[in-house]
Amino acid sequence: MQTKIDYVSFTAPSRMVFEPDDLDNAKNAHTVLADFLGDWWLPIAAGHSWQIYKAKGFYHTRLFDEDSKISVFFGGVNKHVYCEVGGQALDFIRALGSYEDFLERVATRTSRVDFAVDFESEVSVEQFIVNRQGQAFKAHSEVVTETGETRYIGSWKGERFARVYRYNDPHPRSKLLRAEVVLRGTYAKQAMAIVLKDGEVQAALAAHKPFGWQHQIWQPAEAITSEIVSKRHDxxxxxxxxxxxxxxxxxxxxxxxxxxxxxxxxxxxxxxxxxxxxxxIPTSTDDNPNSSDTNGEASRLE
Known part of the structure; x- marks a missing residue:
């Protein structure tokens, strides 16, 4: 039973908005992030391959780093830069040795955090969620594709919900069952406070507790920090x-x-x-979820 934070989104405060036609927007956004996150951001900003895309809603521009898999958004409405840091990106930050510092800096401005728990088990999605204790989350939905199966507990539009999923072969993570809780807004900030106070494992268990998992593979006393590296499936x-x-x-x-x-x-x-x-025949670790390649993320069935 391995736990990890698998996604974090946060905002970094800016003294200005980003007007659509300003050619210095990207540079200014990186300056904002360097001020907020510290010096470890500078080599990411200057030395990586950043792609520029149009965005929607409050943000007119998205920057995407091909190396770390970090997305940066900015626009002409809010005085902040918004960042999405997925599983691959978090593994990248861990490899830099900046993970704890990153969590401390973003904790109070986190808008979403996902806590994943992985089980190396043949238990199906349905077997795991049946006999769940408590009825606090009445909304249920299911997505089944050729890639695998996902069950949602609670509304995916809400401030917190859970999803339990498993990939089919030949996905490299098909041997793992994952239960993941998504927290937004106040719930996300409360969870990050627990991370800083009690550690990532305890925060993950606290996030999952309201969903009342009862299957025998759910053993909180045996929970450890995950060593599974996130990889993007080809x-x-x-x-x-x-x-x-x-x-x-x-x-x-x-x-x-x-x-x-x-x-x-x-x-x-x-x-x-x-x-x-x-x-x-060359040896490859591309399909090994435990390999040391940090440029991958286990894609969700969404």
């Missing part, structure tokens, strides 16, 4: 694997059973000669 590779394991495998089996083509002969004739020698 959907194109996943689709290729699904195609191979589904359509291609099925066609080969049908051909073999129907005496159209021996599967063994087909493999030896068309596949085996084209494969590199086993010792020449």
């Amino acid at each position: 959907k194109e590779k996943a689709n290729t694997l699904r195609w191979l394991n589904g359509h291609v495998a099925s066609a080969i089996i049908n051909a073999h059973v129907g005496d159209l083509q021996s599967a063994y002969d087909w493999w030896e004739t068309y596949v085996l000669p084209c494969l590199p020698a086993k010792q020449d």
Whole structure:
């Protein structure tokens, strides 16, 4: 039972709004963040690949860092810069050694925080949420796709809700069941205060407590800080694997059973000669959720 903060959004105060046509907006936004977050922000601002996009609502511009996966928003209405820091970005900050400092600086200005708990278990989403204690959250919804299954407890538009999800194979996190609580507004700030006072594990348990998980894999006394590195799943590779394991495998089996083509002969004739020698195949950790690559985030089924 591994716990972690998997998302934080916050605002950094600015002395000015950001007019749409000001060419210095990006530079000024980074200055605001450097003043708010400290010197560790400077190499991120200056040395990374920032992309500029149009935004919506109160913010006309979004900056996105391809390296750390941090999003920065600003606009002409509010005197602040708004930041979204997901799982990949938090792992990046942890790797910098600035994680505790980051939490201290953003705690009172946090607008949303997500607390994830991962279980290495074959328990299904439905099995985990059944017999939940208490009825404080009456709204329920479900999303099922070819990627996996997500169940929501509470309204996703509300100040707090939970989601429990599991990915299907071949996603690298398919062996894990995740229960995640999303807190916004006052709930988020209260949770961050607990993080600073009692630590991340205790804050995660406090966030999950109102949802009354009762399954036997929910063991608060055994909760530890997660060592699972967030990674962004390569959907194109996943689709290729699904195609191979589904359509291609099925066609080969049908051909073999129907005496159209021996599967063994087909493999030896068309596949085996084209494969590199086993010792020449490079080792990859792209599909390993426990690898040291910090540039990934486990995508949610939303």
